[in-house]
Amino acid sequence: MKFLSDYRAPDYTFDSVSLSITAPQFPTRFLQLVPLVLDGSNLKLVYVKINGLEAQDVELTSSNLTLLAPPKNPFKLEIGTEIYPLQKLNNDEGLYYSSSNGYFVTQCESAGFSKITFYQDRPDVLAKFTVRIEASKDKFPVLLSNGNLVESGQLDNNDKHYSVWSDPFPKPCYLFALVAGKFEARQEKFTTRSGQLVKLNIWSPSEDVAKTEFAMAVLKSAMKWDEDVYGLEYDLDNFNVVSVPDAFMGAMENKSLNIFNAKFLLVSQWTSTDADIQFLMGIVAHEFFHNWTGNRVTCRDWFQISLKEGLTDFRELEFLSDMGCRSVRTIAAASSLRKRQFQEDSGPFAHPVRPASYVEVDNLYTATVYEKGAQVIGLYQTLLGKSGFLKGFKLYIERHDGHAATCEDFYQAMCDANLDDLSSFMLWYTQAGTPCLKISSFYNPQASTFTVKCRQETAPTPGQADKSPLLIPLAVGLLNSQGRDIPLSRVLVDGIESSPTVEHNESTGAITALLRVEQTEHEFTFLDVKEKPVPSYLRSFSAPVRLITPDLREEELYFLFANDSNDFNRWDAGQRIAKSLILDMTTSFQNGQELTTPLAYTHAIKTILSIPTLNKEFVALVITLPDDKELLEMTEVADPDACHFVRRFLIKCLATELKQDFMRVVKENRSSEPAFEFNPESKDYLASLNDKETLELACEELDNATNLTDLLGALSAISQNPGQEREKILASFYEKWKHERLVVNKWIHLQTSADTPNNVELVRQLLHHPCFDPRDVTKVSALLGGFFSCIFNFHAKDGSGYEFMADFVIEVGKFHPKALSLSLSSALANLWRFDAKRQTLAKMLFAQKSWKFALDHFFSG
Secondary structure (H helix, E strand, O other), rough: EEEHHOOOOOEEEEEOOEEEEEEOOEEEEEEEEEOOEEEOOOEEEEEEEEEEEOOOOOOEOOOEEEOOOOOOOOOOOEEEEEOOOHOOOOOOOOOEEEEEOOEEEEEEEOOOOHOOOOOOOOOOOOEEEEEEEEEEOOOOOOEEOOEEEEEEEEEOOOOOOEEEEEEEEEEEEHHHOEEEOOOEEEEEEEEEOOOOOEEEEEEHHHHHHHHHHHHHHHHHHHHHHHHHHHHOOOOOOOEEEEEOOOOOOEEEEOOOOOEOOOOOOHOOOOOOOHHHHHHHHHHHHHHHHHHHHHHHEEEOHHHHHHHHHHHHHHHHHHHHHHOOOHHHHHHHHHHHHHHHHHHHOOOOOOOOOOOOOOOOHHHHHHHHOOOOOOHHHHHHHHHEEEEEEHHHHHHHHHOOOOEEEEEEHHHHHHHHOEEEEEOOOHHHHHHOOOOEEEEEEEOOOOOOEEEEEEEEOOOOOOEOOOOOOOOOEEEEEEEOOOOOOOOOOOOEOOOOOEEEEEEOOOOOOEEEEEEEEEOOOEEEEEEEOOOOOEEEEOOHHHOOOEOOOOOOOHHHHHHHHHHHHOOHHHHHHHHHHHHHHHHHHHHHHOOOOOOOOOOOHHHHHHHHHHHOOHHHHHHHOOOOOHEEEEEEEEOOEOOOOHHHHHHHHHHHHHHHHHHHHHHHHHOOEEEEEEEOOOOOHHHHHHOOOOOOOHOOOOHHHHHHHOOHHHHHHHHHHHHOOOOOHHHHHHHHHHHHHHHOOHHHHHHHHHHHHOOOOOOOOHHHHHOOOOOOOOEEEEEEEHHHHHHHHHHHHOOOOOOHHHHHHHHHHHHHHHOHHHHHHHHHHHOOOOOHOOOHHHHHHHHHHHHHHOOHHHHHHOOOO
C-alpha cells in the first residue's frame, strides 16, 4: 500500500539519460548513463560502472538495483542490461514485441520503464533523454523515439541502420517511447504562430495510410486551437503519431511520439461511425494537449494523476465544444459522469479525485480521477469566468514548466492570478462521494421575491464518515409563464444584498445567475420577480452534484422540457421525467399492475421530433431513454429484469404511437456522405415493433447505406429481434466485412451488447468463431465492452452471465490479466446494489472456477 502522506522528494536527481538500444531477433541490450538507479523488473544485469570503473558495493534484488555507497559529487553511471521482449514477460509493458505485426513498441506508464532498464521510475524524476536505436534495416526500417531526430545512417554491417533522437525537454521516464517496425507515414507540416516549422507524421501499416487523413486534420486543428485559446505552441521540430493495431493502451501521450491503438486513430467511410469520428477527435486532441499539461508540466507523484488527466480531459472537452455544439458536449460529459463516476462514488470503491492511498498505480485510472477530475477543473472556469481561468492557467504554466507539480500548485495559481482564495475548494480533491444539493423554493407575490433554499450533503464513503461542505457553483435561471428568461440582477444571500455573476447568452436569450453554495445551508432571495417563475437549476451542469428538487412539480418539468433556453437543462428535464416514469412503472410491474404510458410524455417526444431547427445530435440525446445502468442506480435493490422489461415496454409504446414520426426522421437523415448527424435512436424505437414494415425499412437501410453509421444502425435494429432472419443477416454481414478488422470488432460488440433474452449463449458461441482471437486485446475489448454494457444479461437471474465471465477469465485472463481485471472490476463495482441471490451466485461461481483474484478484490466490499 502506498500513501500520499509518505511522499518524500528523491535523494538523487538526473541531468541527462542516454539509451543505446539494439533490437536483434533475440535478447536486447541497453546502455544507460544516469546518476542513480533503483527500480527494475525482469532484467538481467550485465554490468554497472561508475565514472568508467566497475562499481563496487552493489546490491541486486528481483525489483531493485542499489548502489550502497555512491559518490557524493555528481557522477556518471553506466548500466548494461538484457531484456526479453520476445518472451512477453511483462504483460505488454516496457518494451514488447508484436509477433503478429512484427514491430517493437513501448508502454511505460506507469512503471514500464523499469522493465526496460534500472532507473528511478517515478514521475518527479525528470531528465533530458538521448536515444540511439540500432536494428535490422529490412525488418525494422522505421526507428522512432522522443524528441528531434539528430542523426541516422547505415552501420558497417549493411543489414543494420541506426537513428539518434534527442529530447531537449526534461521528462519523467514514463513518457519515454520507442517504436521500431515497418510503417508508412502520412506527412504534413504545421507552422506555429511564431514561425517554427513542424513536421507532422502519422505512421501506420501501409494499407492503413488512407485512413489517417482525418486524424491529421484533427491534429492540426488541435495545434492551432491550443495556440489560439491557451497561447501554447508546439515546441519541437517534429510530432510523430503511430497507429499500432494491438496496442494495449488506447493511446499514450509520450513526448512527441504518441502511440495509438489503431481503432482510435483510423477513419474511413466504411470502418468508422459518427461516434468513432467524435471519439477520434477527442482522443487525438487529448494526447496532443498533454504536450503541455502532462509532459512539459507533469505530476509530482501518481496521487496527482488527475492534475494531468483531469486537466487534459477538460481541455479536450473545451476543444470539442468549440469545434461542434457546446451543449451536446456538456450533455455527453454529464451523462457519462452520472453513469460511470456516480456509480463509483456510491459504492464500496468510492475514492477522492486525489486518493490518499493505493495498492497499485493501475487502481488510479478511474472515472473519478479522469471524468470527475475534469469537472473539478471546470469548476475553476465556472467560478472565475473564462478569462480568470486562462489567467490562472497561464500563471500555472509559467511557474511549473519543466517541473513536476501538485493539485495544490494549480489551485494556488488560480487563486493568485485572480486574487480569490476559493475557500474550501481543495475539498473537491480530497473528499470522496457525490454531493447532493437539495433545493426548495418559495414565491412571495406581495414582495415580488423568489427564495431558493439550498442544503448540501455528501453521504459517508469508505474511510470518510464525516463530510464538510464544498464550494458549489449553482447556475440558476428563472422562466416566466411564456417560457422566457426573467432578468436577474439583485439577490439576497442569507439576508445580505449581493450582485451575483450574471451571464447573458445572446444566441439563446438565456439569463443565468451564478450562486456560490459554500455552507451546509444557504438562502438566496431574488428581488424584483414580478410573477411566479419556474426555476431552472444547475444550468449547463455547473457542478458535478446530484440535484434534488422535491417541490418542482411534474408539470414544471414538462414546462422546462418544452421551453428552457439552456439546452442541458432542457435535456435534463426530459431525463428526469423519463426516470420517474420508468421507476413508477417498474413498481407497478413488480406489484402486478397494468402498465400505461402517459400521453403527456408521448406528446413531448413528438414535439421534439417536429422542431426542424433543433440540432440533430441534441434531438438524438433528448429522445434517448435513460439506460438500465442509470435506472438501477436510483433503486435501493436493483431489479434488472423488471427495469429492462419496463424500459422495453415504454420504447415499444412510444414507437407504436409515433411510428410515422420515427419513420420520417429515419428517411430525412439518410445521407450519401461518409458520415452524418447523429440520430440512431429512431431506428431502435422502430425495431422494437418487429413488424413487416419496420423490418423492410431496416433491410432497405442495410442495402442502401453509404457509411458505417447507417449500416450499423440498421444492423443493430435488426439484431434486436432474435430469429433465423437475424442470424442470416449477421452471417452475411460478417462474410462481407471479415477482412476489415475494425468493422469485425464492431460486429462482435453489436452482438454481445444485444439485450435479447439468454444472449449469453450467443456470446459463448462467439468465442469459437473464426473472428475471435483471445490473444488480440481489441477482440477481447469488443466482446467484453458489449457484454458488460447489457445489465440484463450480465446480471442474469440464473447466474449465467457470471458463469460465462468466470470461464472467460480462466481462458483469456492469462493473455491480458491487467486489461481483464480493470474491465471486470468496473463491471462488478455495483454488484452490492443487487439482490442477495445474485451476489451469492456471483461469489459462488467465481469461487467454483477457482479465481481467487475475484474473491479478494470484488467481494471484499
